[in-house]
Amino acid sequence: MSALKKYLGDVGEVREGHALDARALEAFLGRAVKGFAGPLGIRQFAGGQSNPTYLITTPDRAYVLRRKPFGQLLASAHQIDREFRVMQALGQAGFPVPETLAYCADEDVIGAPFYVMAHIEGRIFSDCTMPDLKCAERAAAFDSANETLARLHSFDLAALDLEDFGRPGNYFARQIARWSKQYDASRTDDVPEMEKLIAWLPGAIPPDEETRLIHGDYSFHNLLFHPREPRVVGVLDWELSTTGHPLGDLTYHAMEWYRPAGSDPRGTLDGADLAALGVPTLEAYVARYCERAGRAPIERLSFYQAYNLFRVAAIVQGIVARARAGTAASAEAGEQAPRVRAYAAAAL
Known part of the structure; x- marks a missing residue:
């Protein structure tokens, strides 16, 4: 696993197999983005395990482009049109997301559908202990991240014109079925722990139902903080957003506290001296969210933890499969395989 870094968001040369047609892209942006003027430069972000992400620069402004991967893709994955739609709706409602500027479904432009958004200056913490902060x-x-998530879950779907953004009800049952199917489709090795979870999770779902707009990957690696202040200025990477149970979002974000040690370069708060760090306990953090969201205390927290560990294991397995097929967006995707078993084992 790569050495821990303080921040994410490094950019470098465009990787082999990820090149874009600069001339066609510049012509499209000139037509579609108000005020755009080339010439443009193209570099690629080091992250973006799923959808390749690029920094587009001009003499006057910087932009970010996200596209579908090239090559054969799993069904229901990489729906960047959904990313664009939800970010556009939230931006209009005043929620902190990058400004969406243009969406292109025409594969003839750069070889895959893509969208362009404004570039925001800020910090994305790589290490959940944020070692450079006081x-x-x-x-x-941490409190800003908590408040931002509670605010996301407060939106009325009809007011955002997102009532059809996902199916209401049975969220966890549908998600478990989805990730079980995608795990099977991207399977490369036998992981008995995953088979146990696939068999156990459907019968362990709590009975309560609630439907809200959820991010689907709400974690510090997708939160952009102000360059100098400890507050969220942008929530990124909406590929997995949908309508569903808000506790799925909350307890995924809470993986910072229960993520298995050594399973992720972002680190873990498990075993850390939280008081010395100024970080609340998991119980206090969850209670503060519930207070902001106006909901009762959470029962059966262990189910939500197991579900999220399983879900992440299935997502990582998809990255491993794309790495072996040569279509992964990240240069480090091939190192991910041991994480699948680590997450699945921690869920049991």
Whole structure:
């Protein structure tokens, strides 16, 4: 696994097999984006395991482009049109997302559908302990993440014109079925722990039902903080967003506290001196969210933890499969295989 870095968002040369047609892209942006003027430069972000992401620069402004991967794709994956739609709706409602500028479904432009958004300056913390922050700053950063998530879950779907963004009800049952199917489709090795989870999870779902707009990958690696202040200025990577149970979002975000040690380069708070860090306990963090969201305390937290560990294991398995097929977006995707078993084992 790669050495831990303080921040994510490094950019470098466009990787082999990921090149874009600069001339065609510049012509499209000139037509579609108000005020765009070339010449443009193209570099690629080091992250973006799923959808390749590029920094587009001009003499006057910077943009970010996300596209579908080239090659054969799993059904229901990489729906960047959904990313664009939800970000556009949330931006109009004043929620902190990058400004969406143009969507292109025409594969003839750069070889795959893509969208372009404004580039926002800020920090994406690679290490969930945020080692370069002072104690009070770290506490404020965690609280800002908590407040931002509670605010996301407060939106009325009809007011956002997103009532059809996902199916209501049976969220966990549908998600377990979806990720079980995608795990099977991308299977490369036998992982008995995953088979146990696939068999156990459907019968363990709590009975309560609730439908809200959820991010689907709400974690510090998708939160852009102000360059100097401990507050969220942008929520990124909406590929997995849908309508569903808000506790799926919350307890996925809460994996910072229960992520298995050594399973992820972002680290874990498991075993950390939280008081010294200025970070609340998991129980206090969840209680603060429930207070902001106006909901009762959460029962059966262990189910939600197991579900999220299983879900992440299935997502990582998809990255492993794309790495072996040569279509993964990240240069480090091939290193992911051991994480599948680590997450699945921790869920049992």
